[in-house]
Amino acid sequence: MALLQIAEPGLSAAPHQHRLAVGIDLGTTNSLVATVRNGISTVLNDIDGCAMLPSVVRYAADGSVQIGQTAQAMQVDDPHNTIVSVKRFMGRGLKDVGEVGNLPYRFVDAPGMLQLRTSAGVKSPVEVSAEILKVLRERAELSLGGELVGAVITVPAYFDDAQRQATKDAAKLAGINVMRLLNEPTAAAIAYGLDNAAEGVYAVFDLGGGTFDISILKLSQGVFEVLATNGDSALGGDDFDHRIYCGVLEKAGLSALNVHDTRLLLTHARAAKEQLTDYPQTQFTAVLSSGELVDLSLTREAFHEMTQNLVARTLQATRRALRDAKLKVSDIKGVVMVGGSTRMPQVQHAVGEFFGQAPLNNLDPDKVVALGAAIQANVLAGNRSGDDWLLLDVIPLSLGLETMGGLVEKVIPRNSTIPSARAQEFTTYKDGQTAMSIHVVQGERELVSDCRSLARFELRGIPAMVAGSARIRVTFQVDADGLLSVSAREMASGIESSIVVKPSYGLSDEEITRMLQDSTQHARDDMVARALREQQTEAAQLLEAVDNALQQDGDTLLDADAQALIRASMDALRAVIAGSDHPAIKRAVEALNLATTEFAQRRMDQSVKRALAGHKLSDLEG
Amino acid sequence: MDMRSADFQQDFFSLFNLPTRYQIDSIALEQSFLALQAKVHPDKSSHLSEAERRLSMQWATRVNEGYQTLRNPLDRARYLLSLQGVHTLEDSNTAMPVDFLMQQMEWREALEESKQTKDISALEELEQHVQHEVSILQQQLAADIDDTRDYAAASGIVRKLKFLEKLAEEIGSAFDELDT
Numbered sequence A: 001m002a003l004l005q006i007a008e009p010g011l012s013a014a015p016h017q018h019r020l021a022v023g024i025d026l027g028t029t030n031s032l033v034a035t036v037r038n039g040i041s042t043v044l045n046d047i048d049g050c051a052m053l054p055s056v057v058r059y060a061a062d063g064s065v066q067i068g069q070t071a072q073a074m075q076v077d078d079p080h081n082t083i084v085s086v087k088r089f090m091g092r093g094l095k096d097v098g099e100v101g102n103l104p105y106r107f108v109d110a111p112g113m114l115q116l117r118t119s120a121g122v123k124s125p126v127e128v129s130a131e132i133l134k135v136l137r138e139r140a141e142l143s144l145g146g147e148l149v150g151a152v153i154t155v156p157a158y159f160d161d162a163q164r165q166a167t168k169d170a171a172k173l174a175g176i177n178v179m180r181l182l183n184e185p186t187a188a189a190i191a192y193g194l195d196n197a198a199e200g201v202y203a204v205f206d207l208g209g210g211t212f213d214i215s216i217l218k219l220s221q222g223v224f225e226v227l228a229t230n231g232d233s234a235l236g237g238d239d240f241d242h243r244i245y246c247g248v249l250e251k252a253g254l255s256a257l258n259v260h261d262t263r264l265l266l267t268h269a270r271a272a273k274e275q276l277t278d279y280p281q282t283q284f285t286a287v288l289s290s291g292e293l294v295d296l297s298l299t300r301e302a303f304h305e306m307t308q309n310l311v312a313r314t315l316q317a318t319r320r321a322l323r324d325a326k327l328k329v330s331d332i333k334g335v336v337m338v339g340g341s342t343r344m345p346q347v348q349h350a351v352g353e354f355f356g357q358a359p360l361n362n363l364d365p366d367k368v369v370a371l372g373a374a375i376q377a378n379v380l381a382g383n384r385s386g387d388d389w390l391l392l393d394v395i396p397l398s399l400g401l402e403t404m405g406g407l408v409e410k411v412i413p414r415n416s417t418i419p420s421a422r423a424q425e426f427t428t429y430k431d432g433q434t435a436m437s438i439h440v441v442q443g444e445r446e447l448v449s450d451c452r453s454l455a456r457f458e459l460r461g462i463p464a465m466v467a468g469s470a471r472i473r474v475t476f477q478v479d480a481d482g483l484l485s486v487s488a489r490e491m492a493s494g495i496e497s498s499i500v501v502k503p504s505y506g507l508s509d510e511e512i513t514r515m516l517q518d519s520t521q522h523a524r525d526d527m528v529a530r531a532l533r534e535q536q537t538e539a540a541q542l543l544e545a546v547d548n549a550l551q552q553d554g555d556t557l558l559d560a561d562a563q564a565l566i567r568a569s570m571d572a573l574r575a576v577i578a579g580s581d582h583p584a585i586k587r588a589v590e591a592l593n594l595a596t597t598e599f600a601q602r603r604m605d606q607s608v609k610r611a612l613a614g615h616k617l618s619d620l621e622g
Numbered sequence B: 001m002d003m004r005s006a007d008f009q010q011d012f013f014s015l016f017n018l019p020t021r022y023q024i025d026s027i028a029l030e031q032s033f034l035a036l037q038a039k040v041h042p043d044k045s046s047h048l049s050e051a052e053r054r055l056s057m058q059w060a061t062r063v064n065e066g067y068q069t070l071r072n073p074l075d076r077a078r079y080l081l082s083l084q085g086v087h088t089l090e091d092s093n094t095a096m097p098v099d100f101l102m103q104q105m106e107w108r109e110a111l112e113e114s115k116q117t118k119d120i121s122a123l124e125e126l127e128q129h130v131q132h133e134v135s136i137l138q139q140q141l142a143a144d145i146d147d148t149r150d151y152a153a154a155s156g157i158v159r160k161l162k163f164l165e166k167l168a169e170e171i172g173s174a175f176d177e178l179d180t
Helices: A125-145 A161-172 A184-196 A237-252 A259-278 A300-306 A307-324 A344-356 A370-378 A507-517 A523-556 A561-577 A580-593 A596-619 B028-041 B048-072 B072-083 B098-116 B120-146 B151-176
Strands: A021-027 A028-038 A040-043 A056-059 A065-067 A083-084 A106-108 A115-116 A121-123 A152-155 A177-182 A198-209 A212-220 A222-232 A281-288 A291-300 A334-338 A388-390 A401-402 A409-411 A419-424 A436-442 A454-460 A473-476 A484-490 A498-501
Touching: A021 A125, A021 A161, A021 A184, A021 A370, A028 A125, A028 A370, A040 A370, A065 A125, A083 A281, A106 A259, A115 B072, A121 A125, A125 A161, A152 A161, A152 A184, A152 A370, A152 B120, A161 A177, A161 A409, A161 A454, A177 A184, A177 A370, A184 A198, A184 A212, A184 A222, A184 A334, A184 A370, A198 A307, A198 A344, A212 A307, A222 A307, A237 A259, A237 A291, A237 A307, A237 A401, A259 A281, A259 A291, A259 A300, A259 A388, A291 A300, A307 A370, A334 A344, A334 A370, A370 B048, A388 B028, A401 A419, A401 A473, A409 A419, A409 A473, A419 B048, A436 A473, A436 A484, A523 A561, A523 A580, A523 A596, A523 B048, A561 A580, A561 A596, A580 A596, A580 B048, A596 B028, A596 B048, B028 B048, B048 B072, B072 B120, B072 B151, B098 B151, B120 B151
Parallel strands: A021 A152, A152 A177, A198 A334, A222 A388
Antiparallel strands: A021 A028, A028 A040, A056 A065, A056 A083, A106 A115, A115 A121, A198 A212, A212 A222, A281 A291, A401 A409, A401 A436, A419 A473, A436 A454, A473 A484, A484 A498
C-alpha cells in the first residue's frame, strides 16, 4: 500500500521511522534500561559498560546530586543524604515502613507518603526515584541517538494503587512518557516465553531487593494470561541482609549503633550474603567508628536458619496464588526464577522442593524484567504490530468501599483481568441525607482499618429523600496500568452529579510541575523546548495514525464529506505542527481527536465483528 | 456475512457469539474472549489516536466483564435470568428450605471447628463437600434454565449457590489464616 509521507522538518520522530522506546526496570537495588534493536531485546550499558545502575541517590551539601555507583560509594560516609532502596518508600506512609529505627534517614511524615530530609532539602521518594529514571533516560537517549517516544516501566505485581501511582509520577517528573506500567513477573514471562516458545502454565517467582511477587501465567499461542498473582511488596534481599545484621549485633553484643555504623554493617551484611551463595562460610569483618573490631564467621547453615521464615513467607504467598488460580503444584509446567535474590541457595532449594522440579534459571535474573519490558515497549510504540501476542494481566489486591460499621464491600476482586470496571449501588442511611462520604480502600481484609485507604471524597447535592430511596452508583475503573479511578452518581432523582477522583496520595499535576521547576530552575527553557517537542511528536503520531486509518477504512466507513472534514482537521494541524505555538498545536490535536471520534467508533465496531467472524469459521472446522 | 451488530449494548452471549444458554462451551467462550481481546486490548491501540485509545479501553473492559460473567456459573445464571427479566432477589428474599439451612449451619460449625483446631485436612474435606453440593445445584440450574425454563426454581438455586459461594470464600480465607 502506498503511504503518504508527512515529514515535517525538525521533528525527532518522523513517520514510519523506528520509534525509540525502552523498557525500564526500576529496582530496589539496581535499575536497568533495555530496548529492542534489530528485533532483539538488549540491555543498554553506561559509558563504562555497566548495565546495572545502583538505585542509590546522594544529595550532597553543595547541592549536587550523585546517582548510581558514585552515590553508592558514599553510603557509609554520608548515610543521611544517601538514599538506598527508595522503592520501599514509594507510596508508603511512615507507619507502613517497618524497622524505621534501623534506617539512617531523617524521615518526615507527610500525608499519604513519607519524605526524607537531606542536605538538599526535603525530598519525596518520587523525586528520588525520578533522579534514577532521569539517568536511565539520558543513557538511553545518548545510546539510541534521539528522544524517547516513551517507556514501559515495571512495577512489582503486588504493588498497590498508591505505589503504582507514585511510580508513574516519578517517571513524569523524569520527563518520561509512560506507555505502560508493567508487572515485573509478567515482563519476565514475556522475555522467557518468547525466547523459549513456552506453552502451558508457568509460575514466575520474583524475589528482588525489596519486593516479592509470585505470578501464575497461562502461556498459549502467544497469549500471556496472568491467572493469579500474590506477593509481599516489603520482602526482598534487603530483609535477608537485615537478618544477618541483627545476627551480628546479637553475636557481637552491640546495641544502639550510630547511623554510619548501621550503614556499614548493613553493607557488610549484603556482601556476606552474596559470599554465602558461592561459599559454605564467610568472614564478617568491620571496624566501627569507635575503633571496635567486629570479626565473626558466618556459615551458610546459620544464614539459612536465620532467614527460614522469610523463605517461608514466599511459599505462603505462592500457595495463595495457586489456590486463587484453582491449580495444584502438579499443574505447573515450569518455575521461572527472577530477581537477584533468587540466587540464594536456600531460595532455589525451597522453590525446587515446593514445586517438585528444578527451577528455571536460564535467563539472567537481574536483566530478564528489563528485557521483557523493552519488548512490550517496542509493541506499544507501534514498531511492531503485536498481533502475534497478547498480554492479559490482573490487579493484585481487591478494591472496595467502606460501608456501615467500618466494613469493606469489595467492588473489584483481586486477580480480576484488567482493564476492569464495576459499578455498585448504595443508598442513604438517613431521611433527607444530601451528601455521602465515599472511602475507597484496597486489600483483602474485612475491616477498613486493616486495608489501605486510597481516597476519600464526598458526593454532595443528593436531593433530600426518605432514607434508602436514593440510588448512588459508584463506578470503579482500573486501567491497563492497574490504576484506579472512581466516579459516583446519584441515579434516582434523574439529577446526575458525578465526580472523578484520583487517589489522594497521588501528586497533583501542579505539584509535579513545582517539583520539575524546583529541580530544573536553571533549565526552564530546556523544559519548555522539551514539552514543545513532545507535543509535536504526539501530533505527528496522531497524523500518521489517522492517515493510516483513512487509507485502510476511510472509503468503506465514511462518506466523502466526513472524510473531507477529517482531512481539513489534519491540514489545520499540519499548518501549525512545525511552529513553536504550543497551545495552537494542542488545540489542533484536540480538534482532530474530536473530528475522528465517530470514525474510531466505526473502526472498532468493524474490528470486533471481524474478530468473531473469523472465529466462527474456526469453530465450524473444530 | 456476519450481520450482527457490534453494538456496545448487545448482550454478552451475542458479544461472544454463543447461544443464550446456561450450558455453554467453555472452550468456545475462551476462544471468543481471546479473539476479541486480540482486537480491542489497549496494547493494540497505544500508538493510535486518543479517541481510539479510549474506545479500546471501554471495549476491553466490557469484554473482560462479559468473560467474567459468562465464565462464572453463578454470575452466568444470574445474568441469564436478568435477560429474562427475572431478578434473583438475593438480598431481600432470604427464605430457604429448612434442610438447606440445617446443612449450612452444620458446615459453618465444621468451619469454625477446623479453624480453632487448625485442622487443614478437615478444612479440605469440608471444601470438597461444599464443592460437591455446588456441582449438584449447578446441574439443577442447567435443567431449570435450559430445559424446563422454570425461572422461579432457578432463582431459588441461585440464592442457595450464593450462600455456598460465601461459605467457599470463608473456607479460602481460613486456609490463608492457617497458613501464617
